[in-house]
Amino acid sequence: MSSLHQNRRQFLSKTGKAGIALATMPLISKLVPEQYLIDSAFKQQPLPYSYASLEPYIDAMTMEIHYSKHAATYAKNLAEACAAEKVNINNSSLTDVLKSISTYSTKMRNNAGGHYNHELFWQVMKPSPSTAPSGKLAEAIQKTFGSYADFQKAFGEAAKTRFGSGWAWLLVKKEGGLAISSTPNQDNPLMDVAEIQGTPLLGLDVWEHAYYLKYQNKRPDYINAWWNIVHWEFVENRYSAALPK
Ligand code: MN3
Numbered sequence: 001m002s003s004l005h006q007n008r009r010q011f012l013s014k015t016g017k018a019g020i021a022l023a024t025m026p027l028i029s030k031l032v033p034e035q036y037l038i039d040s041a042f043k044q045q046p047l048p049y050s051y052a053s054l055e056p057y058i059d060a061m062t063m064e065i066h067y068s069k070h071a072a073t074y075a076k077n078l079a080e081a082c083a084a085e086k087v088n089i090n091n092s093s094l095t096d097v098l099k100s101i102s103t104y105s106t107k108m109r110n111n112a113g114g115h116y117n118h119e120l121f122w123q124v125m126k127p128s129p130s131t132a133p134s135g136k137l138a139e140a141i142q143k144t145f146g147s148y149a150d151f152q153k154a155f156g157e158a159a160k161t162r163f164g165s166g167w168a169w170l171l172v173k174k175e176g177g178l179a180i181s182s183t184p185n186q187d188n189p190l191m192d193v194a195e196i197q198g199t200p201l202l203g204l205d206v207w208e209h210a211y212y213l214k215y216q217n218k219r220p221d222y223i224n225a226w227w228n229i230v231h232w233e234f235v236e237n238r239y240s241a242a243l244p245k
Contacts, residue, residue, distance in 0.1 A: 042075040042091060042115055045122070053127040057225040059214045067122065070209050074114030074186070081107045091119070098190040109193075113186030117167060117203055124202050126231040133232045137201075137239040144178040151180075152227060155204075158182040159223045165207040170235070172242040173198040182206075199242040202235045 047067055052060035082089060085105060089097055094116055101109050132148050133141055145151035151170075159168035162182040169181045171189040174197045181189060181196040189200045204226060211222035 042078050042094075044071060044075055045119055047122055049125075049127055054125060054229050057229050058125075058211075062209075062211065062213045065213075066205075066209060067118075070207075071114070071118035071122075074111050074118060077107065078111035078115045081105065081111055095190055098188065099192055101191045102193050109191070110186050113188055113191065116190070117186055117188055117205070120200065120203050121205050123234055124231055125226075125229045126234070127229065129229060129231045130233065131228070133236060135236055136243075137232075137236045140178050140239070145180075155180050156220070156223050159204050159206050160220050162206050168204045168206060169200050170202040171196065171198040171200045172239065176244070199238070201238045201242065202230065 044067070047063075050060075051063040051067070054063060081087075085108060087097065087104075087108070094112060097104065097108070097112050098116060101112065104112070132138070138148070141148055141151045145154055155168055155170060158180050159182065162168060162184070164184065166182055166184045167186075167188065169183065169189050171179055171181060173179050178201075179196050179198065181194070183189070183191075183194055187194060188203065189196060189198050191197070204223065206219060206223070211219065215222040215225075
């Protein structure tokens with residue numbers, strides 16, 4: 001038996017029930033030097049705008065701490081979890097792990113989710129975007145939620161009522177069609193543990209670290225302001241990519 005399998009076994013024996021499910025999964029990983037994983041596997045994409053450029057909706061200091069401290073830590077801890085658990089993935093294969101996240105450790109769940117969610121979050125925002133969706137996505141939103149305003153209301157409600165830390169999502173469900181959901185902690189709709197599963201198109205971080213410096217306890221004000229910086233063209237492209245071919 002290879003040392004990889006022995007390591008896997010040791011890991012399984014430590015993780016109990018989750019490990020049993022993991023034993024039935026195909027082995028995604030192979031051994032690579034740990035330093036490689038930690039140095040390069042989960043480099044954050046450069047922020048596509050400056051820290052200050054989402055003001056006044058999100059302040060520069062919040063953006064700087066959020067991107068360079070909070071999000072950077074998820075990337076680092078994800079690399080550590082992969083090295084410790086002998087999982088060889090990178091940014092492009094991260095979704096495979098998310099889709100079977102119930103078979104991994106809590107550290108993997110929190111940091112794979114945390115890294116994926118933040119990398120998406122920076123992309124779904126931009127300074128001075130067009131202020132409403134258009135094209136096929138606009139049609140689907142209207143069909144599913146009644147109107148763009150109704151959609152905003154329902155999404156805002158999901159974001160406001162997420163107890164504690166988590167995210168609100170617009171997603172294309174596995175079985176097709178749009179849905180709004182919210183997830184706790186760093187979970188997301190790709191995960192096999194999510195209540196509503198599918199492909200996330202748009203995500204809003206409602207952890208206090210995302211808004212507390214400017215908005216303190218007023219999460220609804222942050223949510224209302226955030227609509228001004230949603231990068232709808234980006235979300236529309238994700239929608240097109242998520243539709244059945
Ligand atoms: Mn965050």
